[in-house]
């Protein structure tokens with residue numbers, strides 16, 4: 130009986146070891162390393178309830194980079210998942226890259242570090258690997274504008290980095306003008322700009338502008354309209370588009386995997402969200418093929434400047 134149990138455990142460990150994908154890393158402009166694919170975590174209450182298990186599955190599959198935000202209301206569950214995988218001996222804290230974000234209602238300089246400390250307490254961590262300003266827009270609790278300049282907010286972000294509470298700092302949803310103004314008025318440049326990029330919103334200029342300035346682009350909502358959204362997608366690319374299917378068949382991949390590879394091959398870091406074990410495994414299985422320049426151009430041609438938001 131005991132030996133059957135032992136064999137079962139051994140087989141489970143072998144299965145995890147064999148099916149784990151190694152995600153490559155790149156350097157940020159501050160010298161820290163970041164895995165080039167992460168797990169998105171924004172979702173419904175049902176997703177939040179599944180998040181602890183989803184983190185366990187993701188780490189087993191090879192994910193080492195997790196993207197959350199105070200807005201998502203899931204930092205506690207993500208922290209529980211992280212504690213599980215560390216306690217199970219699958220990873221050490223330093224193997225993980227955890228990103229969280231400052232919400233718009235905490236943009237005053239002296240609110241930034243306390244807001245991060247609250248996120249850290251929910252996550253059960255001493256530091257995050259990356260802290261982002263979620264959006265350049267500041268708001269009051271009632272949702273109206275607080276008129277706080279993001280340059281002021283950035284001073285709080287720089288303090289968070291100096292205190293070691295965030296190893297790297299960056300922004301999200303910043304446009305070209307905002308990036309330039311931040312670069313011209315900061316001591317520490319942002320390491321990352323997390324923006325919406327997918328085949329229906331290729332953001333060619335904004336992506337190049339960031340990359341030319343050594344700011345890594347993290348691509349959110351990477352599947353765009355390939356997956357169902359609460360928005361009409363009449364003009365947008367679908368998962369069964371013949372040109373996409375043709376590329377997918379060439380590599381023996383799904384069209385979703387092709388789109389993730391397209392973002393990686395454009396030098397970005399996609400953060401696909403899934404709380405489903407099989408889809409998580411599918412989404413990370415993109416490191417055994419590479420698109421040609423023509424295939425990247427084909428996918429670029431689907432651009433319709435359509436945001437899912």
Ligand SMILES: NC(=O)c1ccc[n+]([C@@H]2O[C@H](COP(=O)([O-])OP(=O)(O)OC[C@H]3O[C@@H](n4cnc5c(N)ncnc54)[C@H](OP(=O)(O)O)[C@@H]3O)[C@@H](O)[C@H]2O)c1
Nearest residue numbers: 169170171196301349350351352356401402403404405408
């Ligand atoms: N900074 C920002 O302002 C911002 C904004 C939006 C998003 N984000 C971040 O980016 C992450 C990703 O964006 P997103 O969640 O909007 O969109 P996404 O990752 O493009 O798509 C997620 C949706 O696709 C489904 N899905 C995942 N893998 C699939 C597959 N292989 N086949 C079919 N369906 C699949 C998921 O359902 P299942 O979970 O059921 O698989 C979910 O409904 C977010 O979770 C969040 O971390 C950041």
